[in-house]
Amino acid sequence: MTALALAGAGLAATAGTADAAPTKIVIKTAKASKAANCAVTWGSGDKSGKTSAYKPLTGTTASKHACYDRLVFNVPGSSTGKPVGFHVGYVDKFYQDGSGDEIQVNGGAILQVYVSAPSYNPETGKPTYPGKAGKTLPGVNIAGFKTFKDTRFGASFEGQTQVAIGTRAKLPFRVQQSGDKVIVDVAHSWTAAR
Numbered sequence: 001m002t003a004l005a006l007a008g009a010g011l012a013a014t015a016g017t018a019d020a021a022p023t024k025i026v027i028k029t030a031k032a033s034k035a036a037n038c039a040v041t042w043g044s045g046d047k048s049g050k051t052s053a054y055k056p057l058t059g060t061t062a063s064k065h066a067c068y069d070r071l072v073f074n075v076p077g078s079s080t081g082k083p084v085g086f087h088v089g090y091v092d093k094f095y096q097d098g099s100g101d102e103i104q105v106n107g108g109a110i111l112q113v114y115v116s117a118p119s120y121n122p123e124t125g126k127p128t129y130p131g132k133a134g135k136t137l138p139g140v141n142i143a144g145f146k147t148f149k150d151t152r153f154g155a156s157f158e159g160q161t162q163v164a165i166g167t168r169a170k171l172p173f174r175v176q177q178s179g180d181k182v183i184v185d186v187a188h189s190w191t192a193a194r
Contacts, residue, residue, distance in 0.1 A: 038067035040187045042172040044090060049175065051085025051116040056128040057161050062140045062148065065185075069147040071140070071165060073182040075117045084182050085116030085160075088175050094164040096133055097157040103134045107149035107166025111173060115163075115182050119156035129161070137163060147171060147186045 055077040063070045075084050091112045094103045119129035130138045131153035142148040150166030165186065173186040 038188070039191065040067070040172045040174075042174040042185075042187065044170055044172050046087065046089035047173070047175045048087045049083055049085055049177065051083060054122065054159055055084070055117055055180075056121050057115060057117040057119050057156075058128050060129075060137050060140055060151075060163075062137075062142050062145070062151070064145055068185040068187045069142070069145045070186075071113075071148070071151070071184045073113075073115045073117065073161075073184075074180060075115070075182065076180050083177055086175055086182050087114040088112070088173065088184060090170055091164075094152065094154065097155040097160075097162045099133075099155075101133075103152050103154060103164065105150050105152050105164045105166040107168060109167045109170040111165040111167055111184070111186065112154075113163050113165065113184055114160050116160050117182075118159050119161045122159070129156075131156070131161070131163070146188045 055075050057073055057075055059074040061072045061074070063072075073084075089112060091110050094105045094110050094112060095101065096103055119131050120127050133153060133155055135153055137151040137153055140151050142151060147168050148165060149168055150164075152164040152166070154162035154164060156162070165184070167186055171187050172190060173184060176183045176185075
């Protein structure tokens with residue numbers, strides 16, 4: 001507290017001098033730099049990645065970050081250098097693969113995600129991920145998220161799993177793979193976060 005009081009006194013003492021302007025500029029620069037860290041160049045167009053391995057999906061998790069919300073698909077066994085395929089893009093309505101039934105998704109926009117990983121073991125047919133058509137993603141809690149408003153499981157059909165993310169609006173997103181995870185990040189805004 002004493003150090004803060006002395007620092008405040010030093011600033012107050014220089015308030016009427018030429019040294020006050022650089023102090024204000026440094027503070028403004030620090031704020032601008034922090035906002036610039038949230039600038040995104042991802043865009044909102046469809047994004048795809050080719051696959052070379054078909055391993056089953058075992059889980060999904062969501063997390064909040066300073067500049068974006070994140071949904072992660074866990075595909076154990078895919079981290080051996082073989083990428084997991086995906087196709088992600090905005091749609092007007094979310095239709096379940098196979099049946100074609102429409103699934104309602106809350107939010108201002110719907111981001112449809114296909115991951116080239118079935119939610120069952122292809123050799124045994126036993127489920128590896130407990131998603132149910134039209135239901136929220138198991139174990140994913142997005143309460144209080146800035147961008148994510150809903151998640152829905154679509155289907156696991158012909159070797160791929162389909163889900164929807166209801167977002168606040170049509171916002172920029174990116175898709176990455178890290179080890180055995182496919183990661184979808186949706187930005188909080190088109191410009192630097194406030």
